[in-house]
Amino acid sequence: MIPEQTAQSAAPPDMERIVGAYGNAVLRMCFLYLKDSHLAEDASQETFLKVYRNYAQFDGTAGEKTWVMRIAINVCKDYLRSAWNRRVSVVEALNEIPAAEDSPHEDDTLLREIMKLEAGLNLTRIMITHDLSVVASACRKTLVLYSGQVMEFGTVEQVIKRHLHPYTEGLIRSFPSLYGEKQALRGIPGSLPDLTDPPKGCVFAPRCPYATERCRQERPQVREYEPGHFAACHRCQEREAE
Numbered sequence: 001m002i003p004e005q006t007a008q009s010a011a012p013p014d015m016e017r018i019v020g021a022y023g024n025a026v027l028r029m030c031f032l033y034l035k036d037s038h039l040a041e042d043a044s045q046e047t048f049l050k051v052y053r054n055y056a057q058f059d060g061t062a063g064e065k066t067w068v069m070r071i072a073i074n075v076c077k078d079y080l081r082s083a084w085n086r087r088v089s090v091v092e093a094l095n096e097i098p099a100a101e102d103s104p105h106e107d108d109t110l111l112r113e114i115m116k117l118e119a120g121l122n123l124t125r126i127m128i129t130h131d132l133s134v135v136a137s138a139c140r141k142t143l144v145l146y147s148g149q150v151m152e153f154g155t156v157e158q159v160i161k162r163h164l165h166p167y168t169e170g171l172i173r174s175f176p177s178l179y180g181e182k183q184a185l186r187g188i189p190g191s192l193p194d195l196t197d198p199p200k201g202c203v204f205a206p207r208c209p210y211a212t213e214r215c216r217q218e219r220p221q222v223r224e225y226e227p228g229h230f231a232a233c234h235r236c237q238e239r240e241a242e
Contacts (some may be wrong), residue, residue, distance in 0.1 A: 044072070148203075167188075225240060
């Protein structure tokens, strides 16, 4: 005759009951450990996955809730240990990058080393720059902002070669080209708006050479004009409708 506990352990766990009984407690525990709601949700899901896979090992020595919470704590510790190791790896790698005064091309050297870190440590890199040569050589996707508002978003090729927004056009025209005939650089006339009293419509309208009354009165919505290529511009909408 099989003991009752062994028979229960051999049966598939009732995960609907288990998650319903302990789900909130596990999520709270994970958040207390990780201090991040997204990580806590991931850790909570991983906890119940481990519960499902290891339920046959639950021998009833401790209560079921105690056993589940112990798994949650161990999952959180693994998350924290992994995050700490990654931070240490990044710091160590950054410390190995040559100092600016040691390299005649310090900007290029630093950029190359950062890109190596991205690949070697499986990192996501966000760069904030006005240098379009950096964007073109070191980025895959580009978000163009003006006064905190999204103007355009897409791949580097889309934004630089097939730009949609007048602000992006102005940025490109104000940057020197290494190819073709030399041309005078054209800056963007005007100045940034007062963010305590922003324009009613498009924030770029006061400086935009194509601005209409609609631009000055109505803020454009971000729209997709080709797969993965977005812009917030009334002119783009009107050209698309033609």
